[in-house]
Amino acid sequence: MPQATPLLRLLNVLLAPGMRTRKDPDAVFERLLQEVQEGRVPLGADDLAALDGLRLLLADHAANPDLSGMGWMSTQQQIRERLDNRAVVRDIQAKHPEVRDEPVTAPVFVVGLPRTGTTLTYNLISRSPGNRGPKLWEMTNLGLPRPEAEREKLIAQARKRFATVAKLSPAWAHLHPLVADSEEEDFMLRAHTEMFATWGPAPRYLDYVADADLTADFLFLRDALQVIAAGEAPDRWVLKHPMDLWRLPEILRAFPDARFVWTHRAPGAAVASGCSMAEATHTMYIKPGRIDLARIGQEWLGISAGGVERAIKLREQLPDSTVVDVLYDDLLADPKTVLRGVFDRLDLTWGEQDDANLAASLDRTGHRPHAYTLERYALTEAKVAEAFASYNLPPSTL
Template identity: 25%
Template sequence: MPDGALAIEDLTDPVLTATQRDVLDQLERLSVDLDPAGLIGQAVEKTGLDDFGTADFRPRLDAYAGAVEADSGNTNLNRLILRNRIVRLLSQRLLLTDLLRRHPEIHDIEIDKPIIVVGLPRSGTTHLVNLIASDTRRRALPYWESQEPFPLHGEGPDVNGVDPRFVRCAAEHEASKSMTPLIQAMHDRFPQAIEEEVEVLDLDFASYVLEWHGRVPQWRDYYLGLNQDEHYAYLRTTLKALTFLRGPRQWVLKSPQHCEQLGPLTRTFPDATVAFTHRDPVAVIQSAVTMLAYGDRLRRREIDPEGLVDYWIDRVERLLRACVRDRELVAPDRSMDIPFHQLNGNEMSILETLYAYNGTELTAEALAAFRGYLDDNPRGKHGRLQYDLKGHFGRSPEEVRSRFGFYFDRFHVKEEV
């Protein structure tokens, strides 16, 4: 085991703390209603608004809530979390529609030459996007803002300039750390960390994000059948509104979802510069399913390690096959492929290439910000985990890797596991 690596001995057969058991037991007595009409009513009551924009979102809302309802393995805690998520998304959709009505000039804002990071989860996308976002000329989406992108009417910063949306996010982050403390070593979503913009695409109930919160294959299939050009256009409008509130600067974006949506992505952001990160899918999968299994001690009534790994092997294969198929949609002079094993330690030369492709000057201030971020955020800052793909999930690295020959043939990827 690597020096200092953390081992989760009870990953697939969790031993809950007294606090965890108490929370689950107390919530088990609740009735969690996922009826879309009731969720809409709660969002209307919360915001005092009733215009959701185009009504075409309703079938997607029904499919979204229906997928959560069909997932019988959820604890009541997770049902409540997902219910609150849907109400939050509906409330934010109402606030966005109202903002666009009051300020139609938002539609005239340009999303000019964004840098977009595209790659699998756990492949260095978070590191790269946070690094680029340290350039103060860049507009990015911090986690606190991704959860409540638009303020409630009458809300604003306090006398110290602190946004109440940030305060709420920070409180939730502290509560999450106390319940699942090892998440920080896997993927620390602290309030200021840069988040995926597909979180705000979910205001249109059209992203893959729900798959990370439950076992929702019916939502996956529904999402894959959507016309994503329409929904990426909604995303672009959302980014314009965010620029109006807290801009204007050039955006840096990132999401693994873009791997399978390169057509809509390039048509929506035709002048984007795209950085593709590539990593051994076995390392990606074992990291992702370990993180998910750890969270499942609170989300799921039972841990299903084999079902979990089977789902994400398939899901990662779908993402990568689409990426290989569509990679050439992004022109060579606007994109670069970055192997994970070459990312750590070579960030400055990567940034030089990206900024040249993007037509943006690398100023002394930007270079200093990049170096400062790298110094303050070494790999493994919050600790490292020991992974055991075979022991925990019953799959050997060779067995999993055999599914991904097409990916190794296309990109310069180094075997890690």
């Protein structure tokens, strides 16, 4: 069970005075917005409208009586980074309009609920020669390509930052290690995702995201990728985020030639893992002893089942060639055969470097299995099966 570490408890005490600003979250949002635009080209009306949902997210967390001092500081930091991303890209586009012509050709989106094999699949495709995914340090220091010395400095700073996160929440670090110079999920560039509910209760924001058309979010993702690799565009960008699964139309409006790799697994394990992830994150944002595990279970079952049901309906509108299915059990049984089949479907060539990448990814030396159960979150397999009644696993390809 995740516990608040002594360091986290100390920081919550030290940051308690800053909690007073929660009384006026709108003023906090305006301050953050002003800070990120200082010295840069002002954001236009369309960008401000696309970011306005973050105002609601901030207000939701500010209204939570169980939010900790660290939670309030982290909420502001996370939102500031999303605002800053937009300001940085728009400023670069204004000063270097040629970046808008950078190619983003046939990107691959790896989608699927947590613990369904997305990370292994993502790593193998993104690390294949000619491909690449956005790195964690790049997404937290968004800008044009840097000289080697500056790049190494930024990577070192990112390592230090995320080592601190691991000290604050060892459970989160075990569940989802944050590696500065490794590929990470695309939501770190975009403005909106249900993943922000892992910080704590955000009911109004979740309602907003459920009804939102996030096309502008994915158009911005394209813009950000063009900035990150200006003059160094890969053959294929590879992206990953579980909640991208039910955003296929928006993604295709931004990337008309996108392809999707959908990883599948019996949903019980995926839902339990998502709940465990939310609990680990809550530990960093919520006061000790105030985490409602049953609420987490109900919320993440709804997000997961509702999202998959939506994805099934959306997929029916797409050509069969747009989506490649990967069955988790097949991936465990024979990863090389499965992944080579994925490469074939994506018109990628498997080579010696991919063999080496697979061997490295499968090396579990020192790895501790992540334990989680549905029962901890007041869920049962029967309840999950009922929620996922419309979801059938694809047949094995082995």
